[in-house]
Amino acid sequence: MKNFKITQKKISLVIALTFAIFLFITFVHTTEVLTKGKELTGAEVYSANCGKCHSERYPSERTDDEWKVIVNHMRVIAGLTAKEAKLVLQYLQENNPEE
Amino acid sequence: MKKVSVFLVIFLTWVFVVYTPAFGQKSKFIVSGYMDWTYSWQKGKAGTFDLFHFNPIFLFQIEDKLLARAEVEYEHGGGEIVLEYAQLDWFLHDYVTISGGKFLVPFGVFNNKLHPSWISKVPGRPLANDQVVPVGWSEAGVMASGGISISGYSKINYALYLVNGLEGAEGDNIRDLRKEGDDRDIINNNKAVGGRLGIVPIKEIEIGASAYSGKYDDVASPKLSLNLYGVDAEFCYKEFLELRGEFNQADQEITDLSAPDSVGFLVKRGYYAQAALKLSPLAVSLLNPVEVVVRFSGQNFPGKAADKREVSPGVNYYVTNTGIIRLFYRLNLEDEAYKVKNNQIILQYAMGF
Numbered sequence: 193m194k195n196f197k198i199t200q201k202k203i204s205l206v207i208a209l210t211f212a213i214f215l216f217i218t219f220v221h222t223t224e225v226l227t228k229g230k231e232l233t234g235a236e237v238y239s240a241n242c243g244k245c246h247s248e249r250y251p252s253e254r255t256d257d258e259w260k261v262i263v264n265h266m267r268v269i270a271g272l273t274a275k276e277a278k279l280v281l282q283y284l285q286e287n288n289p290e291e
Numbered sequence: 292m293k294k295v296s297v298f299l300v301i302f303l304t305w306v307f308v309v310y311t312p313a314f315g316q317k318s319k320f321i322v323s324g325y326m327d328w329t330y331s332w333q334k335g336k337a338g339t340f341d342l343f344h345f346n347p348i349f350l351f352q353i354e355d356k357l358l359a360r361a362e363v364e365y366e367h368g369g370g371e372i373v374l375e376y377a378q379l380d381w382f383l384h385d386y387v388t389i390s391g392g393k394f395l396v397p398f399g400v401f402n403n404k405l406h407p408s409w410i411s412k413v414p415g416r417p418l419a420n421d422q423v424v425p426v427g428w429s430e431a432g433v434m435a436s437g438g439i440s441i442s443g444y445s446k447i448n449y450a451l452y453l454v455n456g457l458e459g460a461e462g463d464n465i466r467d468l469r470k471e472g473d474d475r476d477i478i479n480n481n482k483a484v485g486g487r488l489g490i491v492p493i494k495e496i497e498i499g500a501s502a503y504s505g506k507y508d509d510v511a512s513p514k515l516s517l518n519l520y521g522v523d524a525e526f527c528y529k530e531f532l533e534l535r536g537e538f539n540q541a542d543q544e545i546t547d548l549s550a551p552d553s554v555g556f557l558v559k560r561g562y563y564a565q566a567a568l569k570l571s572p573l574a575v576s577l578l579n580p581v582e583v584v585v586r587f588s589g590q591n592f593p594g595k596a597a598d599k600r601e602v603s604p605g606v607n608y609y610v611t612n613t614g615i616i617r618l619f620y621r622l623n624l625e626d627e628a629y630k631v632k633n634n635q636i637i638l639q640y641a642m643g644f
Contacts, residue, residue, distance in 0.1 A: 201504055201516075202504055202505075230443045236444075248530070249612065254321075258319065258321050260352060264352065264382070268358070268388055268436060270438075271438040271450070273438040275385070276446075
């Protein structure tokens with residue numbers, strides 16, 4: 193493994209990023225506890241996120257089961273929080289006229 | 292090799308479709324994707340139709356916490372076929388999703404969030420995402436990503452990855468450092484790391500910072516580093532106004548110090564700024580489906596021959612929410628001494644499905 197180069201720069205980058213994430217998580221937990229953050233509705237999460245990159249996709253476009261797959265797909269691409277993904281899925285399914 | 296991988300995807304798709312019940316009720320399979328065709332016209336050249344993309348996407352929800360997905364890209368009517376990505380996303384924790392396979396590198400936003408033609412509002416990629424950060428850029432490796440809510444609409448999202456990385460000859464164009472076809476790195480053990488941190492302070496704004504670091508010379512003991520840095524920002528106001536921009540810089544190490552402007556590194560910079568306004572608020576029914584867009588992008592390289600800018604004004608007509616006819620004029624501006632007549636008129640129909 194002579195040529196496995198993990199340079200100091202790479203290590204510091206990883207450490208810095210991990211540290212930043214750790215700080216944020218701590219910060220988030222503290223603010224969540226302190227502010228008891230306003231709970232968003234599914235409609236709010238949908239309108240704030242689902243028309244941002246591409247134009248809005250309507251609940252009627254897919255079946256309820258398909259939305260589950262797509263929302264997971266969007267969760268990774270758009271960096272949605274787990275809660276947002278859950279709320280948006282509920283919104284899409286509840287407003288799906290065909291189901 | 293390419294053809295083999297395409298057949299493999301088709302075969303796997305078939306296996307999944309036929310044997311889906313074997314995974315139980317929860318397993319779900321969907322095909323989505325996008326396609327576009329263009330007619331482009333340039334003075335002194337033949338105008339041509341081009342079925343630029345036909346990219347089917349296969350999504351399999353294996354179980355609640357596991358998503359498998361792949362995209363096959365057929366370019367120019369099938370002349371170029373690549374596996375754009377094939378990855379497994381494992382929702383390990385509310386804050387952490389682990390992805391493995393070959394994935395679009397989350398550097399800035401254009402590469403993994405905006406490049407599909409029905410999404411990117413202007414035909415063709417901006418100069419920030421051509422020779423500085425290549426697009427489409429996918430790598431084999433592992434990634435951790437996630438979103439963490441702060442309060443109300445404010446949140447952060449992150450992606451951290453370890454990949455084989457860009458590799459090629461000293462001083463090569465960065466686009467040419469991508470692995471075409473075979474995603475392996477069997478020359479050395481050198482891996483690259485990178486990440487992006489995005490912050491959403493209020494629902495209209497997202498600001499992100501990205502970094503990537505690796506060695507890029509494809510020899511047994513690589514020495515030349517390639518570091519990429521980028522910032523991106525977006526402002527979306529109520530469905531109809533969108534402003535966004537990215538700035539990317541590559542520091543590409545070289546040993547040939549006689550290269551122009553060289554201080555041991557080729558410093559390549561690229562940027563773009565884009566404004567899009569939907570005319571629906573005017574409530575004139577004829578203009579409802581119309582969006583006016585302008586993009587300005589540029590690249591600044593060592594040696595003026597490669598410096599250029601591009602201005603693309605145009606209109607998008609939304610036939611449906613994902614089917615768009617675009618008409619754009621692309622003004623290509625090279626440095627004075629290297630001017631060429633290469634402005635283009637582009638008519639495109641793009642469709643997401």
